[in-house]
Amino acid sequence: MSYVFGPVPSRRLGNSLGINLTPLKTCNYSCIYCQLGKTTNFTNKRMEYFPTEEIIEELKHSIEHSELSIDYITFVGDGEPTLHNGIGKIINWIRKNYKDEFKIAVVTNGSLLYDKKVRNELLNADLILPSIDASDEKKFRLINRPIFNIEYEKIIEGLRIFAKEFKGEIWIEIMLMKDINDSKEDIEKIAEIIKSIDPLPNKVFINTPVRPPVEKWVGIPSKKSLNYAEKIIPNAVSISYREEGEFDVSRYKNSLEAILDITEKHPLRLEQVEKIISHFEENTKDVLNALANFIRIVEYDNQKYLIKKN
Ligand code: SF4
Incomplete structure (x- = not known):
């Protein structure tokens, strides 16, 4: 089983060594823009989806044998990484063994940050990248299509609490989509949500569906909407472009x-x-x-x- 991949070139994280903690499409959301396809294991259950010790062993091997330099070790992959209940143990292992040699990032939908246990498990990371795509509960259900018992306000409140506790950086990611959340009203409401997080997130990335989304009706927003979002959302940066750079394929046979x-x-x-x-x-x-x-x-x-x- 392969849990670690890369380093791959990332638009925001340089050379990123990825760790996948879940089987394909294990998530508590089924986002309309997901590039992994439809969610097949729709769950909010935290468990050890893959053996934590095996992941650590493979990670150690990948770090020692990587031909490219590594900027970030990033939890990202086939589903929502915070659903794996060993994430804190792996983060702490990296920190203990490699100190500050690499930065540790977690790409998450942020849905479990209301849970104190999950927040504590992430405290030793350097960077958390949660998503905020919706202007309200209705849009949340349209865009992210969460499992039934997840409420938008509770998620945002979890993020507000985490921002106060966390010593690293928080980079929010917004997926802006044509005629879905790119109206003036939607963008203004999302800006208000971001402003309610204290301290403010260090960066807010405005992304667009540059890779094929799961739903064909999802499209790239106009330049005008992108510019407006960049103008009124605090610390906003557009990353609406394709990643460049090489994949490290040295670990593969062909x-x-x-x-x-x-x-x-x-x-x-x-x-x-x-x-x-x-x-x-x-x-x-x-x-x-x-x-x-x-x-x-x-x-x-x-x-x-x-x-x-x-
Ligand atoms: S949260 Fe991420 S993995 Fe889950 S459905 Fe949305 S984009 Fe896909």
Whole structure:
């Protein structure tokens, strides 16, 4: 079983060594923009989805054998990482063994931050990246489609409490989508929610669905909406562009293995796939033929993407 991947180039985190803590699409949300497909394990249960000790062993091996430098060790992957009840133990292990050699980031939907136990488990990280996409409860249900017993106000309150307790940085991520949450009113309401967090989040990233979303009707907002959001939301930065940089594929035996593993977590543009194939000096046509049963090719925003079939 492979729990650790990369380092992969990240738009915000440089070279990021990823840790996946859940089976594919284990989440308490089913967001309309998710790039991993529909949520198949829809749950709010915290448990040890994969053995914590095995994850730590694999992480140690990946750190010691990485050919690229690592900027961040990032909890991100096939579902919501805070659903794994060993996340605190893994964070503390990294901190104890590597001190400040790498930064530790957790990409989360933020839904469990109302739980004191989860907040405590995240305190030793350097950076938490929670999502805020909705202007109110109704939009929350439309966009994030949470499991029935999660309430939006409770989540925002959890984030407000966490912001006071946490010594690291908080970077909020907003997914702005055409005709869904990009109206003037929606953007102003989201700005008010951000302003109610004290201290203010260090950064607020305005993202757009640059990779193929699960729902075909999700689209990229206008430049005007993006500019307005950047103007009125405190500490806002737009990251509405594609990531550049190379994937570290040194741990794979061939391009087939590399592409299948990376697309498990991350749709790849055709040009990125071609780069990986040329790294192994293999034939593009042969590899694409071998991938045909496992991968679908999706056209989105004038790009071809390879996505792993569920
Ligand atoms: S919270 Fe993340 S993993 Fe879960 S459905 Fe939303 S985008 Fe996908």
